[in-house]
Amino acid sequence: MAPSAEIVVVRAAGPRFAARRAKLLARSASRGTKRSADVSDDAAPSTKRRKSSGLAPGTVTDDADKLPWHEVDRSEGAGIGGFDEKGGLLMLEEVDDVDVFYDEEAGGSKVAKFRIGKNAVDVVAVTSKVDQKSKKTKGKTAALAVAAPSSQPAEQPFDEYLLPEWQPFALKNQIKRSLHKLGFAKPTEIQKRALPFALQGRDIIGVAETGSGKTLAYGLPIINYLLAKYSGIPPPEKRTLSALILAPTRELALQVGEHLRAVVQGFDPALAKNEDEDDEKTPLGVPIISIGAIVGGMSNLKQKRVIDRGMDIMIATPGRLWDLLSEDASLAHQVRSIHFLVLDEADRMIETGHFEELHNILGLTRRTSDAEAIDEASSVAFQKAGIAVTEGQGSLSDDMQTFVFSATLSKDLQHNLKRRRRAPPRKKGQKPPSTLDELLERLDFRDEEPEIIDLTPEQGVSHTLQEAKLECVSEEKDLFLYYFLLRYPGRSLVFVSAIDGIRRIVPMLELLGLKVYPLHSQLQQKQRLKNLERFKAVPDGILIATDVAARGLDIPAVEHVIHYQIPRTADTYIHRSGRTARAEKPGFSLLLCSPNEKRVQQALLQKLGRAVDPPELPIDHGVIEKLKERLALAKKIDDAMHKIKKANHEKNWLQDTADALEIELDSDLEEDQPDRQYQKTAAQIASYKAELRALLSERVVARGIVARYITSGPQPVADDLMASSFNDKFVGITRSTATADVANQPSKARKERK
Numbered sequence: 001m002a003p004s005a006e007i008v009v010v011r012a013a014g015p016r017f018a019a020r021r022a023k024l025l026a027r028s029a030s031r032g033t034k035r036s037a038d039v040s041d042d043a044a045p046s047t048k049r050r051k052s053s054g055l056a057p058g059t060v061t062d063d064a065d066k067l068p069w070h071e072v073d074r075s076e077g078a079g080i081g082g083f084d085e086k087g088g089l090l091m092l093e094e095v096d097d098v099d100v101f102y103d104e105e106a107g108g109s110k111v112a113k114f115r116i117g118k119n120a121v122d123v124v125a126v127t128s129k130v131d132q133k134s135k136k137t138k139g140k141t142a143a144l145a146v147a148a149p150s151s152q153p154a155e156q157p158f159d160e161y162l163l164p165e166w167q168p169f170a171l172k173n174q175i176k177r178s179l180h181k182l183g184f185a186k187p188t189e190i191q192k193r194a195l196p197f198a199l200q201g202r203d204i205i206g207v208a209e210t211g212s213g214k215t216l217a218y219g220l221p222i223i224n225y226l227l228a229k230y231s232g233i234p235p236p237e238k239r240t241l242s243a244l245i246l247a248p249t250r251e252l253a254l255q256v257g258e259h260l261r262a263v264v265q266g267f268d269p270a271l272a273k274n275e276d277e278d279d280e281k282t283p284l285g286v287p288i289i290s291i292g293a294i295v296g297g298m299s300n301l302k303q304k305r306v307i308d309r310g311m312d313i314m315i316a317t318p319g320r321l322w323d324l325l326s327e328d329a330s331l332a333h334q335v336r337s338i339h340f341l342v343l344d345e346a347d348r349m350i351e352t353g354h355f356e357e358l359h360n361i362l363g364l365t366r367r368t369s370d371a372e373a374i375d376e377a378s379s380v381a382f383q384k385a386g387i388a389v390t391e392g393q394g395s396l397s398d399d400m401q402t403f404v405f406s407a408t409l410s411k412d413l414q415h416n417l418k419r420r421r422r423a424p425p426r427k428k429g430q431k432p433p434s435t436l437d438e439l440l441e442r443l444d445f446r447d448e449e450p451e452i453i454d455l456t457p458e459q460g461v462s463h464t465l466q467e468a469k470l471e472c473v474s475e476e477k478d479l480f481l482y483y484f485l486l487r488y489p490g491r492s493l494v495f496v497s498a499i500d501g502i503r504r505i506v507p508m509l510e511l512l513g514l515k516v517y518p519l520h521s522q523l524q525q526k527q528r529l530k531n532l533e534r535f536k537a538v539p540d541g542i543l544i545a546t547d548v549a550a551r552g553l554d555i556p557a558v559e560h561v562i563h564y565q566i567p568r569t570a571d572t573y574i575h576r577s578g579r580t581a582r583a584e585k586p587g588f589s590l591l592l593c594s595p596n597e598k599r600v601q602q603a604l605l606q607k608l609g610r611a612v613d614p615p616e617l618p619i620d621h622g623v624i625e626k627l628k629e630r631l632a633l634a635k636k637i638d639d640a641m642h643k644i645k646k647a648n649h650e651k652n653w654l655q656d657t658a659d660a661l662e663i664e665l666d667s668d669l670e671e672d673q674p675d676r677q678y679q680k681t682a683a684q685i686a687s688y689k690a691e692l693r694a695l696l697s698e699r700v701v702a703r704g705i706v707a708r709y710i711t712s713g714p715q716p717v718a719d720d721l722m723a724s725s726f727n728d729k730f731v732g733i734t735r736s737t738a739t740a741d742v743a744n745q746p747s748k749a750r751k752e753r754k
């Protein structure tokens with residue numbers, strides 16, 4: 001059955017009136033379909049009129065059934081009537097001159113109420129005349145309807161009362177409907193500030209804290225533009241590119257795609273099937289807006305197919321895009337004609353070593369009128385790639401809009417970007433202040449005065465983030481990490497500086513029974529995405545990642561970010577910490593700091609402009625010794641398993657070499673010794689594992705707690721049970737959150753006074 005909202009296309013009217021009535025029409029639609037069974041024998045366009053409810057004008061009711069509904073003629077051409085197997089409407093009713101308003105009930109929920117106007121009842125008589133008239137024009141309407149099915153449905157009214165805070169923005173109703181479905185009741189601050197400029201065609205440099213909704217700040221204007229572009233015409237089967245969004249990592253590019261797709265799916269159900277690249281069997285519909293991602297690590301062939309199919313919005317990592325551009329002159333031509341260029345996390349793109357590729361791609365977006373449009377370096381690159389761009393021939397688009405968004409663009413850089421337009425060109429050989437400056441100099445803003453929206457919070461990190469630190473020696477980082485993950489279950493992201501660290505920590509935590517997944521650049525792309533998906537699906541999941549996961553990833557409900565090592569830069573700290581405390585939700589970030597990192601930590605805090613260190617995470621030392629035992633066993637098992645793996649590897653190597661040389665191995669060497677050693681180690685592993693299993697099967701009892709007598713001891717267990725703060729991992733430690741424990745600990749000053 002078609003959703004009722006789809007049906008509200010019947011008549012155009014003034015925005016307020018239509019919006020009011022839209023709600024009622026949607027309601028009437030469901031009534032129509034609901035009653036389909038009992039009116040099926042009355043299928044032909046009916047002249048039957050529903051009687052007025054008898055309610056006097058001015059009456060207020062919350063029962064939509066009581067309104068003076070009248071049946072609407074279902075002209076075939078309107079695309080709303082008729083019987084078909086796809087669930088067309090059987091009957092449609094409408095009501096006029098009814099005011100809709102919302103009353104707030106206790107508990108905050110809103111209830112729609114209807115006030116009947118003076119004309120609501122009279123209209124029943126009038127409509128029969130209108131119906132006669134519309135029947136006369138039926139031939140004309142039916143002719144128009146021939147093209148209608150493949151074109152975008154006419155813009156349906158939207159009840160602005162549902163999203164009052166989005167009302168000031170000139171976004172298409174389809175978008176507002178999607179936002180409503182997604183539960184985005186109001187724009188975030190960056191959206192509020194950026195949308196008016198973006199919708200006026202201006203260029204924007206937007207800086208706002210992590211998780212503040214930057215993707216839609218640039219994404220909604222693009223979708224809005226495309227809806228206007230295809231309004232009233234059938235969306236073409238093959239698209240030419242309108243928007244290019246560049247993102248630094250594959251995961252971020254795919255995520256941006258998903259995010260925009262979620263908005264488009266709200267009004268275009270064809271999109272989900274059409275863009276699902278993994279599901280090639282699904283028959284393709286024609287989506288209203290086509291979105292595709294071009295990232296490294298995916299099959300070249302598949303991506304070429306996606307490009308051949310054409311798309312409106314492309315989200316790409318620079319490396320892979322440049323590879324494809326080098327082989328596809330028609331794609332290069334499309335990039336030269338785009339209407340939107342977006343750099344998401346521009347500052348990170350240089351860190352990932354894609355400067356050259358990005359430099360070349362940006363060359364294609366600079367205008368012909370710009371004397372330096374194609375510099376020597378680009379020219380060489382383009383020639384090598386077979387792209388027919390000669391001196392002075394860059395972008396073909398005069399009205400391209402440029403959006404640069406990040407959570408970390410220094411103030412200097414923002415102003416350099418803006419000032420550069422009026423500054424005299426740099427002298428030959430004169431270097432730009434930084435690589436990022438150099439890259440951003442490649443941007444050819446069409447806007448004389450790009451709008452800078454800087455909402456950087458003073459602390460750099462989200463205002464809903466609780467930060468903390470834990471000082472411990474390097475050798476004890478594993479122990480305190482394990483303590484934290486056990487003590488504060490919840491989705492946690494642990495950042496480690498090197499891949500080797502991940503390879504060591506993941507098996508160890510797995511042996512300790514935690515749900516851990518690795519994420520780093522040496523994993524295959526498929527595995528990376530799989531691990532990310534698993535992490536998203538498990539509420540207590542733990543992702544151990546390198547900085548490949550630091551930027552932009554929007555994983556729902558990450559509660560904790562742990563910096564296992566101090567990040568190298570303040571920006572990295574901000575982005576890593578920004579994986580939690582997103583979209584106004586609370587989050588917690590913990591910095592594990594060893595004495596030899598102290599200087600780096602001080603430098604980091606200085607760079608972040610912090611006068612004082614973050615507070616220390618309080619530790620329940622009463623359980624630490626018990627956890628040490630578990631950890632030691634896990635390490636022993638892991639070491640032994642390594643020994644076996646190494647022996648196997650050597651054995652295989654020996655055998656392979658012997659095979660290659662066509663020699664027989666000495667049987668002693670081949671069989672006996674390694675096998676005996678193997679059996680010994682395997683037996684040891686089995687025994688350690690049994691011991692560890694026994695330890696893990698019991699709750700850790702804190703020092704001083706007598707578990708057998710639950711009403712005694714310094715922290716009676718019975719109290720926890722009564723207060724429903726029972727901790728299923730520890731006896732004698734109440735369940736709490738890291739944020740609460742940091743916030744509630746006695747301050748240093750108070751402690752010293754004691």
Ligand SMILES: Nc1ncnc2c1ncn2[C@@H]1O[C@H](COP(=O)(O)OP(=O)(O)OP(=O)(O)O)[C@@H](O)[C@H]1O
Binds near residue numbers: 186551552
């Ligand atoms: N208006 C809104 N109301 C509620 N949630 C929103 C709104 N806009 C976006 N969101 C949600 O907020 C979350 C963060 O959005 P987004 O990923 O765009 O943040 P960001 O600013 O790009 O973060 P980062 O700097 O880390 O990349 C997403 O889950 C998104 O769905």
